[in-house]
Amino acid sequence: xxxxxxxxxxxxxxxxxxxxxxxxxxxxxxxxxxxxxxxxxxxxxxxxxxxxxxxxxxxxxxxxxxxxxxxxxxxxxxxxxxxxxxxxxxxxxxxxxxxxxxxxxxxxxxxxxxxxxxxxxxxxxxxxxxxxxxxxxxxxxxxxxxxxxxxxxxxxxxxxxxxxxxxxxxxxxxxxxxxxxxxxxxxxxxxxxxxxxxxxxxxxxxxxxxxxxxxxxxxxxxxxxxxxxxxxxxxxxxxxxxxxxxxxxxxxxxxxxxxxxxxxxxxxxxxxxxxxxxxxxxxxxxxxxxxxxxxxxxxxxxxxxxxxxxxxxxxxxxxxxxxxxxxxxxxxxxxxxxxxxxxxxxxxxxxxxxxxxxxxxxxxxxxxxxxxxxxxxxxxxxxxxxxxxxxxxxxxxxxxxxxxxxxxxxxxxxxxxxxxxxxxxxxxxxxxxxxxxxxxxxxxxxxxxxxxxxxxxxxxxx
Amino acid sequence: xxxxxxxxxxxxxxxxxxxxxxxxxxxxxxxxxxxxxxxxxxxxxxxxxxxxxxxxxxxxxxxxxxxxxxxxxxxxxxxxxxxxxxxxxxxxxxxxxxxxxxxxxxxxxxxxxxxxxxxxxxxxxxxxxxxxxxxxxxxxxxxxxxxxxxxxxxxxxxxxxxxxxxxxxxxxxxxxxxxxxxxxxxxxxxxxxxxxxxxxxxxxxxxxxxxxxxxxxxxxxxxxxxxxxxxxxxxxxxxxxxxxxxxxxxxxxxxxxxxxxxxxxxxxxxxxxxxxxxxxxxxxxxxxxxxxxxxxxxxxxxxxxxxxxxxxxxxxxxxxxxxxxxxxxxxxxxxxxxxxxxxxxxxxxxxxxxxxxxxxxxxxxxxxxxxxxxxxxxxxxxxxxxxxxxxxxxxxxxxxxxxxxxxxxxxxxxxxxxxxxxxxxxxxxxxxxxxxxxxxxxxxxxxxxxxxxxxxx
Numbered sequence: 001x002x003x004x005x006x007x008x009x010x011x012x013x014x015x016x017x018x019x020x021x022x023x024x025x026x027x028x029x030x031x032x033x034x035x036x037x038x039x040x041x042x043x044x045x046x047x048x049x050x051x052x053x054x055x056x057x058x059x060x061x062x063x064x065x066x067x068x069x070x071x072x073x074x075x076x077x078x079x080x081x082x083x084x085x086x087x088x089x090x091x092x093x094x095x096x097x098x099x100x101x102x103x104x105x106x107x108x109x110x111x112x113x114x115x116x117x118x119x120x121x122x123x124x125x126x127x128x129x130x131x132x133x134x135x136x137x138x139x140x141x142x143x144x145x146x147x148x149x150x151x152x153x154x155x156x157x158x159x160x161x162x163x164x165x166x167x168x169x170x171x172x173x174x175x176x177x178x179x180x181x182x183x184x185x186x187x188x189x190x191x192x193x194x195x196x197x198x199x200x201x202x203x204x205x206x207x208x209x210x211x212x213x214x215x216x217x218x219x220x221x222x223x224x225x226x227x228x229x230x231x232x233x234x235x236x237x238x239x240x241x242x243x244x245x246x247x248x249x250x251x252x253x254x255x256x257x258x259x260x261x262x263x264x265x266x267x268x269x270x271x272x273x274x275x276x277x278x279x280x281x282x283x284x285x286x287x288x289x290x291x292x293x294x295x296x297x298x299x300x301x302x303x304x305x306x307x308x309x310x311x312x313x314x315x316x317x318x319x320x321x322x323x324x325x326x327x328x329x330x331x332x333x334x335x336x337x338x339x340x341x342x343x344x345x346x347x348x349x350x351x352x353x354x355x356x357x358x359x360x361x362x363x364x365x366x367x368x369x370x371x372x373x374x375x376x377x378x379x380x381x382x383x384x385x386x387x388x389x390x391x392x393x394x395x396x397x398x399x400x401x402x403x404x405x406x407x408x409x410x411x412x413x414x415x416x417x418x419x420x421x422x423x424x425x426x427x428x429x430x431x432x433x434x435x436x437x438x439x440x441x442x443x444x445x446x447x448x449x450x451x452x453x454x455x456x457x458x459x460x461x462x
Numbered sequence: 463x464x465x466x467x468x469x470x471x472x473x474x475x476x477x478x479x480x481x482x483x484x485x486x487x488x489x490x491x492x493x494x495x496x497x498x499x500x501x502x503x504x505x506x507x508x509x510x511x512x513x514x515x516x517x518x519x520x521x522x523x524x525x526x527x528x529x530x531x532x533x534x535x536x537x538x539x540x541x542x543x544x545x546x547x548x549x550x551x552x553x554x555x556x557x558x559x560x561x562x563x564x565x566x567x568x569x570x571x572x573x574x575x576x577x578x579x580x581x582x583x584x585x586x587x588x589x590x591x592x593x594x595x596x597x598x599x600x601x602x603x604x605x606x607x608x609x610x611x612x613x614x615x616x617x618x619x620x621x622x623x624x625x626x627x628x629x630x631x632x633x634x635x636x637x638x639x640x641x642x643x644x645x646x647x648x649x650x651x652x653x654x655x656x657x658x659x660x661x662x663x664x665x666x667x668x669x670x671x672x673x674x675x676x677x678x679x680x681x682x683x684x685x686x687x688x689x690x691x692x693x694x695x696x697x698x699x700x701x702x703x704x705x706x707x708x709x710x711x712x713x714x715x716x717x718x719x720x721x722x723x724x725x726x727x728x729x730x731x732x733x734x735x736x737x738x739x740x741x742x743x744x745x746x747x748x749x750x751x752x753x754x755x756x757x758x759x760x761x762x763x764x765x766x767x768x769x770x771x772x773x774x775x776x777x778x779x780x781x782x783x784x785x786x787x788x789x790x791x792x793x794x795x796x797x798x799x800x801x802x803x804x805x806x807x808x809x810x811x812x813x814x815x816x817x818x819x820x821x822x823x824x825x826x827x828x829x830x831x832x833x834x835x836x837x838x839x840x841x842x843x844x845x846x847x848x849x850x851x852x853x854x855x856x857x858x859x860x861x862x863x864x865x866x867x868x869x870x871x872x873x874x875x876x877x878x879x880x881x882x883x884x885x886x887x888x889x890x891x892x893x894x895x896x897x898x899x900x901x902x903x904x905x906x907x908x909x910x911x912x913x914x915x916x917x918x919x
Contacts, residue, residue: 038795038847043493044534047598048574057506057552058485059533065488072487083484102788103797 023079024121028113028261030074037071039105040064046097051380051398052090060087063097063107070114080121088114089124090391092384092398093257095292095351099378108292108352109299112256112264119259137260141218141250142267148193151222155189187223187423194221195246197229202242209239210328213275213283215294218250219419220287227419230446231286231321237449238331240281245274251285253293256300257385265304268297272310277317286321286442288418289385292352294318320349321442322358322417330361335451336368337444342411343371344402344425345378346418359417362441366448372409376401383424395424403428406436415441466525466547467503473515478506478553489548492535493595494882495798496846501528501542506553510628510636510667513549517665517911518634520547526914529661531572531600535607536799537880539660539916549665551602557581558668564642565673566625571602571666578671587673590617593876594787602666608658610876615834616708616742617674619876620657626670627653632663632907640670655902660878661913663906677742680708681752682776685737685759685767686730690714692763693735694810697833699758700739701806705751709740710834711783714813717790717828717841721782724789729782730765735813737764737833738783786830790841794826798842800859802866803875806836815865816840823858825851837875863890879917887918 029037046063047053053062060066066087072078088111097107118124140147157163166172194216212235216228232242252267271294275283285291298315301307319327341363350356356378363371382388382398402425406414414436416422422438429436467481480486481503491498502525507513520527526546533540542548555572562585567578575589575596582589592611593599599609605627610619626640639653640646656664687693697710713721713736722729729736737759741751756767770776791797804812813829816838820827831838840862842855863873863886873883873890888896896918903910903918 034847035795038845041493041495041791041797042491042533043791044532044595044598047532048576057555058480059488059550060485062488068488068490069484078483078487081484083482087484103791104788 023081024117024123026073026076026080026117027120028116029070029110030076032074032110032113034074036106036109037067037074039103040067040071041103042068043102045100045102049096049100051092051094051096052394055394055397061090063091063101063105066091066114067105067107067110070110073114073117080117080123082123084114085118085121085124088118090394092347092380092382092387092394094347094380094384096347096378096380099351099354112259112261115257115259116261117259133258137255137258137263141254142263144247144249147218147250148222151189151193154186154222155191158186158189159191187219187426189222190225192225194225194228194244197225198232198242198244200244200246202232202236202244204236204239204241207239208241210281211241211243211279212324213280214242214244215251215271215283215285215287215290216244216248217285217287217290217419218254219423220290221248224419224422224440227286227440227443230440230443231284233446233449234321234325234442235284237333238325238328240328243275243280248274251290251294253290254385256293264293265300268300268311269304269307272297272307272314275314277310277313280317282319282324283314283317284319284321284324286417286440288320288346288349288352289420291318291320292348295353320353320355320358320417322349322362323353323355326358326361330365330445331449333366333445333448333452335448335453335455337366337448337451338368339413340370340372340409340411341413341415341444342374342406342409343377343441344374344381344406344414344416344421346416346421347378347380347384349417350378359415359441362445363415366444369444369448372411374409374414375405379405381421381424381428383418383420385420388424399424399428400432403432407433411436413437413439413444415439415444417441464502464545466523469519470503470505470516470547473512473519474505474507478508480504480506489530489533489550490542492530492533492538492540494536494538494541494880495796496852497538497541497881499542499544501548502545504548504550506550508553510554510630513551513554513630513665513667514634514636516547516549517630517632520911521633521909524909524911527665527911528913529602529606529665531603532574532595532598534595534599535603535880536801536877537607537874537882539607539878539880539913540603541881543914551665551667552600554667555600560585561642562587565675566642566670567673568626568668568670569601570668571600571605573601575599575601575604582673583676586676588676589623589671589673591620591623601669601671605657605666605669606659606661607878608876610832610835610837612711612832613708614832614837614876615710616706621654623672624653624657624669625672627656627666628668629656629664629666632909632912636667638668642670658878660880660916662903662916663912665912677708677744677748679745679748680740680742680776681748682770682779683739683752683756683759683767684779684782685739685756685764686733687735687737687764688733689763690734690813691810693737693833694813696737696759696762696764697806697809699762700755701834703754703758705741705754707739707741707751707755707834709738710832711738712736712831712833713782713786714817714829716826717786717830718782720789720793720828721786724792725781725785727778727781733765736782738780740780783830786828787839787841790828790830790843794843794845796842796844796846798844798855798859799877800840800842800862801831801837801875801877802840802862802871802873803835803837804866804869804871806834808869808871809833809836809838812838812866812869812871816862819858819861819865823854825855825858827858832875835875836871860886881916884916884918
């Protein structure tokens, strides 16, 4: 028996490896249209922009290297191996490579198919990993009620003082190292979720120019429900009637990015059914990670005879909130936010959706706000979905780099339009820059509108 | 694990000696279409001593070595030899000395070209060679391929900026050639032997580069032509008027259409050619030259001449040229970028010949390039899976190279011979020249260990 086989057998015994073997056949990459894989001209322009290549200077850790592996697998010259699995989970999925690619390679699509192959081949299977994936991807994130129940439990844990007690008594030391890191990353859950803050239909006080649907998200709904309220306020202030369906489902991006393409399709179909597209001018999202995926429904469901057509219409109406505001023109706020603000660009906004100008437009529309540009603003902060949990070391390196760049701007507020980034930046700020405020650009705009209204009322009562 | 890999692991440790197949596959190619190979291992040295050790080992055991940097070459020069060693110098990336007094910079081979440009810029200097891949290409690779760029007409190519080299010879000996002296005629100019040698004569480990003062001003113009000849005549007239622009870039009809489809920059779709012209130097001179160039273009039938008034506008005018390659690369699965080069006076003839040949073989070719120095980039838009079309592409390419040579030009202006142009070299340079090159190779690398099978067999 070769040494690798012996090591593998030993790993299986202690539950650290997949008993079915270290390799498996490809299903998803082989099904993927070959022209997608062939489009890479291996020119290397993606290398300097890839955060993992920048760190290791190893070809395998670059988009070009990963594409070469995926292409080899699709061609049947390489099995889906454990090394390939580890490689594709080392990738952040930040899509910076798509922005710089001269040949227009659709890396994101390949990446999703690659991860789906890794899951169906089971090359990374381990008992703990399986359990976590079942609890989250296959249970919590497909059941909105369950997700909220979990959110509620975390809120009770945090608000009751139990969390404080556990930390004080250092009971977290009892947790495995991985989970200990996770515990400290747990964001503050809000007392009220979006449903409690936003009515099903809200109509602007003035002239109604548009009717839009509002997506409330998962993490956004539990941790940043106030951002959803702010988004509704900003839309109202800009003449939009806001329709917010109750009990919305996850958009499925977490499934698509983690190798569960079938579940992702299921979630997409469910979302299509939630909104009456014919009665809406646009469907609005304020979470970059969701937005990039939501816009992709047309592609995700293009093979689905029942929903393909609806998905195309969905994608055509889907707008990131900044994009929508820039399109309809931003109502000038009467109040001001006299603060120095810098803007961190969420990967799935600037690379995933190519939206860079509009959030700045929103910030610049706020009187008194001084926008200072952030060095490497489009470089990933290391949040990358659940990357900060699965790859804590690389994630922390990226976070440190981001926090250093933010510190150099001297800004009091860093604006960012993705819940994942906000949680990550918050954790960075708590250890290196406690005074730093992390805010969604829309929240800052909402504040300016709010202050304007208050000033108006004050004048009226005076 | 092979014996070579296990032996070299003792030198570099397991992190810098890669042999897993998932690693080898990713070092199997460079920027060239349809060429690949699978090495036995990849070595990532961090010092010249380690390079020397690896080369000595390879020489003693007759294992082929293919040296590479970031693998952006366009002639297959760094495609691995099956079972051989890939010697990747990307991790030898120390900047050793920036010397503004002597206008030089000394770097290790793995330093990225862009970094050299930025360091020079930081002290008010310029490193002129700007190959298209400079954001990731390494200086070592640029020297080994003698890379060009957009500014060749006025500033020359990589060779013109190399003052010294440190090289590991085929027997593992470490030697240095050249120094910071502008004048030095002590013996043969050995550094010049290694510049453009494509990794076949030695392993370049350190480079001493010359920098020049940064020009104070730059003017950018864009001219549109309905006749290819008018564009070519404009170029000739500008040079005859004793103006040496830093950039004279051109796009042909197919490229213009692809660019317009991709970037919507407002180019006239009926134009046969557009010229992007830039002149740099003293502000007063530059302004005067820009005016003259605009005038010459109009006299020679340019439909429209735009002169940038602000740096932003200059960037906008340059967009068409900047995105030319991207625009073409999106059209089809396989993009083959060639670099047939002719004397400037033959440009119009050459471009027309390329268009006719493409039509004859029913293949799509977009041509853009450096009109100022005669370096064209006929770009084949094809699909390597389509064997019938690929056969026609090969034929068209061979005719284009033959014609370039017949016009007194060359088969490659800046990409090198590597594997891609190997078959065309004998005809292009003749038997006697080729034999001289072979003799040199045999003398410096008697065991044929360094990048065997590249340039010639």
